[in-house]
Amino acid sequence: MITHPFTYQAPSTIEEAVRELGRNGESKVIAGGHSLLPLMKLGLAQPEALIDLRRIASLREIRIEDDGIVAIGALTTHRDIAHDPTVRAKLAALAEAASAVGDLQVRARGTIGGSLAHADPAADEPAPALAFDATIRAIGPQGRRDIKATEYFKGTFETALAENEIITEVRFPAPAGRTGSAYAKFAHPASGFAVTGVAAVVTVKADGSVERVAIGVTGAAAAAYRATAAEKALAGTNGDAKAIAAAAAKATDAITALSDLAASSEYRKHLVTVYAKRAIERALSRAKA
Ligand SMILES: Cc1cc2nc3c(=O)[nH]c(=O)nc-3n(C[C@H](O)[C@H](O)[C@H](O)COP(=O)(O)OP(=O)(O)OC[C@H]3O[C@@H](n4cnc5c(N)ncnc54)[C@H](O)[C@@H]3O)c2cc1C
Structure with a gap:
């Protein structure tokens, strides 16, 4: 009540x-x-x-702009994101993260704008927002501004959004070249939130070696983050099992892992390593397909 x-x-x-x-x-x-x-x-x-906000129809659109950016309206539900053909084709890790949110009822009501504004450290969509280098577009009394996802998540329930600003859309650059992406999640058995969630976006060269990799991690620390040490370790390699394992082992470098009833900090770090490996493997095989 x-x-x-x-x-x-x-x-x-x-x-x-x-x-x-x-x-x-x-x-x-x-x-x-x-x-x-x-x-x-x-x-x-x-x-x-x-x-x-639910009477503002323009906040519910998913559109592709001329430069390939996929702009997802803040009011788009997790369910609509998970089912959208453009998102599934171009932003598989986002579609997978949206389909991993809670249950059917939560996915049918909850929105990407709400999820990013709320910034629960165990929310799913922050991980692909980071891995795809998305931009959060907001409007306030001073007008419109774009905030890079990498500068947006500040802490637990804390973001770069001002109290008088409203998110209007989340803008995902179109992945270039031979790019694949994936989201791998260890869900809390009761709440469904991410104890660990890892989104990987991998681009390969013609010879199959790793040109670029971006990894967003949620659930593990006070705020979702980019696993930059893991990214550096994988870029330029041939992407074999040894290179993936070495990169995944660095996915918790420089973070203080959360510790709670669901998982100790040691166990969370272990989960991040395992789920980073899975996300990278799937993203890489999609990039090569
Ligand atoms: C049972 C249950 C299980 C769940 N499981 C998961 C899960 O597994 N993974 C996961 O990621 N999430 C999970 N959630 C959370 C769910 O995804 C929420 O939908 C989401 O976190 C918030 O979205 P909302 O649209 O409901 O936002 P609201 O609840 O309406 O708002 C949340 C906050 O964001 C602000 N806000 C909303 N929209 C905007 C906007 N456009 N601009 C600025 N501020 C805004 C509001 O003022 C409020 O402070 C779960 C929720 C429940 C109830």
Whole structure:
């Protein structure tokens, strides 16, 4: 039960939503409600006003721009992302991460904008957002701004987004050349959240060697991160089992791994290594296919 009083509005334009959000410091936007409403029921979030984004149809689109960027509207649900043919073809790791979110009901309501704004350290979609070098496009009273995913995740439930900004879309550059991607997740057996989730995007040269690799990791640390030491270790190699294992072993370099009832920090580090290996292997075989 939600015990504190709040007002509710459902504007039909993003400009109106920005105005309403700026009117009251204690306002919050709501998208799928699958993270915010549980917090309100627990009394951990007590907004005075809720601004529902769901009447803003333009936030629900997935489109390909002339330069190949796949722009995914903030209100696109995990389910729609998982089923979209363009996303499945060009951004397999994102489609796999979206289809790994919670259960059918959560995927049918929860949105990519909500997931990135909430920034749960165990959320799935931050990993592919990082691995694909996505940009988070936001609008606020000062206008529009683009935030690189690599500069966006700051800590547990903490991002570069200002309180008066609304995410409008998440922009994924089209992977160039012979590129494959994959997401591998060890899900918490009860909640379904990622104890560890690894997204890998690998580009190979004509001779099959690894030209470029990007690895996003979620669930393991206070915030999702890029495993840059692992990326450096794999780039330029022939991508054989030894090179993959050596790179995966570096996927937790420079992080402080979380420790909780689900997994100790040692076990989490082990999981990251195992799931990084799986994600890289699948991404590499897709790149070569
Ligand atoms: C049972 C259950 C299991 C789940 N399992 C998983 C899982 O396995 N993996 C996973 O990743 N997630 C999981 N989730 C979380 C789910 O994916 C949520 O949908 C997601 O985290 C938030 O999206 P939402 O659209 O519901 O956001 P909301 O709950 O509506 O909002 C969340 C926060 O983001 C803000 N916000 C929302 N949209 C925007 C926007 N466009 N711009 C700025 N701020 C915005 C809100 O103000 C609020 O602070 C689970 C949730 C539940 C209830």
